[in-house]
Amino acid sequence: MSARVLVAHGGGPTPVINASLAGVLSAAYGDSRVERVYGARKGIEGVLKGDLLDLSGLSENELECLSRTPGSAIGSCRHKIREGDEHQLLEVFDSYGIDVFLYTGGNDSMDTCMRVARLSDKVQVIGIPKTIDNDLAETDHCPGFGSAARFFALSALEVALDVEALDIHVSVVEVLGRNAGWLTAACDLAHSVGDVGPEMILVPEMSFDQEAFLESIRDRWNRRRGFVVAVSEGLKGGDGQPLVSDQGKTGVDAFGHPLPGNVSHHLAQLIQQKLGIRTRSEKPGLVGRASRALTSEVDRDEAWKVGAYGLRSALDGATGHMVSLRRESSRPYRSVPQLVELERVANVERLLPSEFYDPESFRTTEAYTEFALPLLGSGLPDYFSVGRFLNGKGG
Amino acid sequence: MSARVLVAHGGGPTPVINASLAGVLSAAYGDSRVERVYGARKGIEGVLKGDLLDLSGLSENELECLSRTPGSAIGSCRHKIREGDEHQLLEVFDSYGIDVFLYTGGNDSMDTCMRVARLSDKVQVIGIPKTIDNDLAETDHCPGFGSAARFFALSALEVALDVEALDIHVSVVEVLGRNAGWLTAACDLAHSVGDVGPEMILVPEMSFDQEAFLESIRDRWNRRRGFVVAVSEGLKGGDGQPLVSDQGKTGVDAFGHPLPGNVSHHLAQLIQQKLGIRTRSEKPGLVGRASRALTSEVDRDEAWKVGAYGLRSALDGATGHMVSLRRESSRPYRSVPQLVELERVANVERLLPSEFYDPESFRTTEAYTEFALPLLGSGLPDYFSVGRFLNGKGG
Numbered sequence: 001m002s003a004r005v006l007v008a009h010g011g012g013p014t015p016v017i018n019a020s021l022a023g024v025l026s027a028a029y030g031d032s033r034v035e036r037v038y039g040a041r042k043g044i045e046g047v048l049k050g051d052l053l054d055l056s057g058l059s060e061n062e063l064e065c066l067s068r069t070p071g072s073a074i075g076s077c078r079h080k081i082r083e084g085d086e087h088q089l090l091e092v093f094d095s096y097g098i099d100v101f102l103y104t105g106g107n108d109s110m111d112t113c114m115r116v117a118r119l120s121d122k123v124q125v126i127g128i129p130k131t132i133d134n135d136l137a138e139t140d141h142c143p144g145f146g147s148a149a150r151f152f153a154l155s156a157l158e159v160a161l162d163v164e165a166l167d168i169h170v171s172v173v174e175v176l177g178r179n180a181g182w183l184t185a186a187c188d189l190a191h192s193v194g195d196v197g198p199e200m201i202l203v204p205e206m207s208f209d210q211e212a213f214l215e216s217i218r219d220r221w222n223r224r225r226g227f228v229v230a231v232s233e234g235l236k237g238g239d240g241q242p243l244v245s246d247q248g249k250t251g252v253d254a255f256g257h258p259l260p261g262n263v264s265h266h267l268a269q270l271i272q273q274k275l276g277i278r279t280r281s282e283k284p285g286l287v288g289r290a291s292r293a294l295t296s297e298v299d300r301d302e303a304w305k306v307g308a309y310g311l312r313s314a315l316d317g318a319t320g321h322m323v324s325l326r327r328e329s330s331r332p333y334r335s336v337p338q339l340v341e342l343e344r345v346a347n348v349e350r351l352l353p354s355e356f357y358d359p360e361s362f363r364t365t366e367a368y369t370e371f372a373l374p375l376l377g378s379g380l381p382d383y384f385s386v387g388r389f390l391n392g393k394g395g
Numbered sequence: 396m397s398a399r400v401l402v403a404h405g406g407g408p409t410p411v412i413n414a415s416l417a418g419v420l421s422a423a424y425g426d427s428r429v430e431r432v433y434g435a436r437k438g439i440e441g442v443l444k445g446d447l448l449d450l451s452g453l454s455e456n457e458l459e460c461l462s463r464t465p466g467s468a469i470g471s472c473r474h475k476i477r478e479g480d481e482h483q484l485l486e487v488f489d490s491y492g493i494d495v496f497l498y499t500g501g502n503d504s505m506d507t508c509m510r511v512a513r514l515s516d517k518v519q520v521i522g523i524p525k526t527i528d529n530d531l532a533e534t535d536h537c538p539g540f541g542s543a544a545r546f547f548a549l550s551a552l553e554v555a556l557d558v559e560a561l562d563i564h565v566s567v568v569e570v571l572g573r574n575a576g577w578l579t580a581a582c583d584l585a586h587s588v589g590d591v592g593p594e595m596i597l598v599p600e601m602s603f604d605q606e607a608f609l610e611s612i613r614d615r616w617n618r619r620r621g622f623v624v625a626v627s628e629g630l631k632g633g634d635g636q637p638l639v640s641d642q643g644k645t646g647v648d649a650f651g652h653p654l655p656g657n658v659s660h661h662l663a664q665l666i667q668q669k670l671g672i673r674t675r676s677e678k679p680g681l682v683g684r685a686s687r688a689l690t691s692e693v694d695r696d697e698a699w700k701v702g703a704y705g706l707r708s709a710l711d712g713a714t715g716h717m718v719s720l721r722r723e724s725s726r727p728y729r730s731v732p733q734l735v736e737l738e739r740v741a742n743v744e745r746l747l748p749s750e751f752y753d754p755e756s757f758r759t760t761e762a763y764t765e766f767a768l769p770l771l772g773s774g775l776p777d778y779f780s781v782g783r784f785l786n787g788k789g790g
Contacts, residue, residue: 053787073785162465384460
């Protein structure tokens with residue numbers, strides 16, 4: 001066997017999508033069955049155009065550096081595959097002699113994977129999971145999530161430290177994720193790391209009730225000023241529609257495209273307007289899915305592993321599957337990669353289950369902490385206790 | 396001599412204001428002239444209320460942990476001192492037998508320091524500089540700036556990596572700082588760390604011309620999609636007024652308080668509305684002044700040093716001065732603390748000088764890089780080159 005391998009990335013980058021690429025390359029370089037590894041420039045669009053990159057010859061140091069670099073070294077796109085695209089893909093595979101196609105992405109990408117796998121019995125097609133949203137089915141969790149969760153948990157903690165110290169405002173921190181609240185929920189992990197964190201968590205799975213929200217804010221402000229509210233960018237109102245979003249209430253531009261929304265800004269203005277409580281908003285946005293310093297080592301290791309495992313599985317003859325992670329233990333944390341059929345994954349969106357979130361208290365549950373905390377990785381910082389001086393007795 | 400020392404914090408926290416506190420405490424514990432160290436709970440308001448905390452007895456490990464914890468462990472406030480407040484302060488000093496007053500803050504705090512120093516010859520009053528805005532006079536730079544600069548430089552780089560990889564939008568990254576552009580300028584240091592970074596830097600010292608801005612965005616988009624614009628929250632229009640701000644165009648709440656603004660969101664909507672280019676905004680906000688992982692070690696060391704030096708100077712008899720930093724060398728970077736008279740500092744706002752910024756290109760100059768890069772500290776991460784694959788030739 002003398003396999004030609006093609007890797008492509010789909011959708012938004014994560015802090016560790018390049019770690020999966022490094023995992024593929026590392027496994028490829030060390031496997032005599034691999035003749036050549038290509039990367040598609042800028043995702044499936046690159047495949048369709050036959051714009052392939054030669055990914056051979058990176059040193060171990062370069063692979064290590066690659067695996068710690070956010071963004072996507074070969075680029076990505078949001079192209080949703082169209083009727084006929086599959087045949088174009090097969091033609092490119094044919095002209096480059098591709099034997100293995102590895103596609104790293106989320107739900108949409110796994111759908112593409114599945115369709116390509118069904119069309120060809122000459123190419124082994126394997127999906128590599130990747131999404132900070134953590135919404136892929138049939139896997140304990142998704143590579144990318146742990147690092148973004150670490151970013152938002154520690155950022156929520158640190159903003160809480162700031163607004164506790166200078167307690168003149170409420171801070172509404174906006175978190176990535178349109179439909180699934182996994183990542184917004186991660187802000188609540190702050191309380192497991194330090195002794196402060198967000199007072200409220202608003203996930204897209206709940207139905208936002210403006211009156212109940214404002215009443216809760218007023219109550220909390222009366223008990224203690226200076227606190228954090230974490231909100232998902234995809235927070236939905238009673239009608240099931242996003243409160244503010246690209247599909248929301250902000251109108252369209254001259255070209256008919258919806259204008260960008262900003263739910264944290266909207267809530268900050270709402271709190272201040274209705275309650276007269278000074279409120280500000282923080283929206284780290286893409287910073288939250290691109291932080292190298294806050295990458296989880298557990299996440300990076302797993303991202304690397306699923307890449308390598310995906311390549312080896314394809315070389316061993318597997319196709320039409322996605323690599324998933326099975327958790328063997330939470331304490332100490334241990335996981336192993338395995339294969340699941342793509343048709344069980346494609347286009348399925350796994351939302352935050354109800355046992356992980358309590359809409360009455362606006363907080364996550366112990367079960368969520370048990371699930372998510374190990375994914376942040378070890379080496380969590382030790383913060384000086386706010387209670388030591390600030391909330392203690394006078395001297 | 397058997398001195399009683401009081402420390403208070405003023406204004407917004409920084410990642411290293413607690414390092415200055417740790418510096419004071421470390422020096423106090425090791426100096427036989429010090430009988431006791433107090434902290435004012437929540438800034439000057441705590442002093443006025445006589446709400447003082449006993450800061451004795453932290454171990455070396457605790458001081459180390461304190462120095463790496465964002466926020467302010469003793470709290471802060473934004474109280475602007477009023478007529479008569481000084482006398483109230485002196486009464487509290489008297490009743491606690493305070494001999495040394497150390498006040499850590501920015502311009503406003505240094506004004507308070509100066510006024511208190513003039514009123515009393517029984518208390519030695521020393522200001523400890525602190526501001527991420529870097530706008531204090533008579534010092535090479537301000538503790539807090541280096542860490543915030545590291546956050547924004549690396550975040551601008553990382554967002555650029557993200558939008559280069561998935562080049563479907565412009566990203567407008569908003570940076571803290573109402574009047575001074577030092578920190579927004581720091582985003583441009585991305586280009587000294589990796590091979591991507593922001594294409595445009597918009598500082599409050601410039602006058603924003605909407606037409607020129609949009610034309611420049613269109614030009615850049617035509618050359619390359621997927622880039623970053625860094626903008627100061629205090630960006631000003633041709634009339635010298637903030638484009639969008641607390642004093643801006645967003646109206647007031649029911650209580651007459653101005654509503655929070657959001658200049659990055661405003662610019663994102665403007666670009667999309669006028670040019671039809673998909674644009675998003677990132678506004679890390681307080682995350683940018685509270686990140687432990689992105690704290691600059693140079694900054695933390697200096698913050699510790701100015702605290703310790705301030706205490707020792709007061710014990711040696713100095714009063715009416717602020718500790719400032721004098722740069723001895725940029726390569727290798729070396730600075731020493733010294734004293735400057737408070738009246739040369741109080742209420743003076745040092746803006747970004749014109750030799751550090753070029754409004755024609757919307758970029759900072761070499762001189763700015765020379766000034767600011769060493770303050771980010773060592774251990775800057777090594778990112779995998781975007782050019783290696785993404786902008787290279789096909790395989």
